[in-house]
Amino acid sequence: MADHPAADGIPPRLITIYQIMxxxxxxxxxxxGVRVLNTLYALELGATPLHIGLLLATYGVFPLLLAVLAGRIADRYGSRVPIIAGMVVSTVGAVLPWFAPSLPLLFIAAAITGLGFILGQVAFQSLVGSLGEGMARTRNFNNYALIVAVADFVGPVLAGFSIDHGGHVPTYLFLGLLSTTSIIAIIALARRVPIHRKPAPAPAGQRMIDLFRDADMRRVLIAGAVVMTGIDL
Incomplete structure (x- = not known):
């Protein structure tokens, strides 16, 4: 793991799990919050249940296609660049309907938001995994999962409160500003996010389908797919 030295020759301290949280x-x-907002606003615009299902599915298009690639990017270039890039892209998707509110644009915004989310999420998980070994790594992932669960509660509540008091369209701006705050925070901490050395080249012919040939990995992937399907339903 390597990082650029500070101007005085003293390397910056690594980011902590609590700063990441x-x-x-x-x-x-x-x-x-934006996922909930998009659904409610789509209903306000006259969307059918089929439209809502397609809208939620749109969030998963890029994660489905690019999850493995996002992991390879994080492995090759480190966590810093994909985290910031993913957060910026998802913020653009979050605030896009504020500029031109319409049902078709909600689908475009959902796709952009999903793209940014998978880039940032995979890189964040890679970063958390790099901060410790053994029990420390397990504890870090537990804390990370806990704060994600807290966000699952806070985001929809904030969206609902903002919709009640300001309407759907202004809530896009509010949530966009909230996401922008997180970008400012990670940029302020960017020098503490390590840049990893490039890993050894992958074996020739290695493909994504090879993941399913490992029985343990296959069970994890199937269980994760079932859980995520249940959450969206």
Whole structure:
């Protein structure tokens, strides 16, 4: 693991799990709030249940296609760049309907938000995994999962409160500003996010389908798919 030295020759301190948790709380709250907001606003615009199902599915298009690639990017270039890029992209998607509110644009915004989310989420998980070994790593992932769960609660509540008091369209701006706050926070901490050395080249011919040939990995993937399907339903 390597990083650029500070001007005085003293390397910056690594980011802590608690600093990551603060950034993730802000960012994920905005993301989860926007998912709820898009659904409610689509209904307000006259969307059918089929439209709502397609809208929620749109969030998963880029994660489905690019999750493995996002992991490879984080492995090759470190967590810093994909985290910031993913957060910026998802924020653009979150605030887009504020500029031109319409049902078709909600689908475009959902796709952009999903793209940014998978880039940032995978890189955040890679960063959390790099902060410790053994029990420390397990504890860090427990804390990370806990703050994501808190964001799952906070985001929809904030979205609902804002809709009640300001309406649907202004809530896009509010959640966009919340997400922007998380970007400012991670940029302020950027020098503490390590830049990893490039890993050894992957074996020739390695493909995504190879993940399913590992029985343990296959069970994890199937269980994760069932859980995520249940959450959206």
């Amino acid at each position: 603060l950034v993730v709380l802000l960012w994920n709250s905005a993301y989860k």
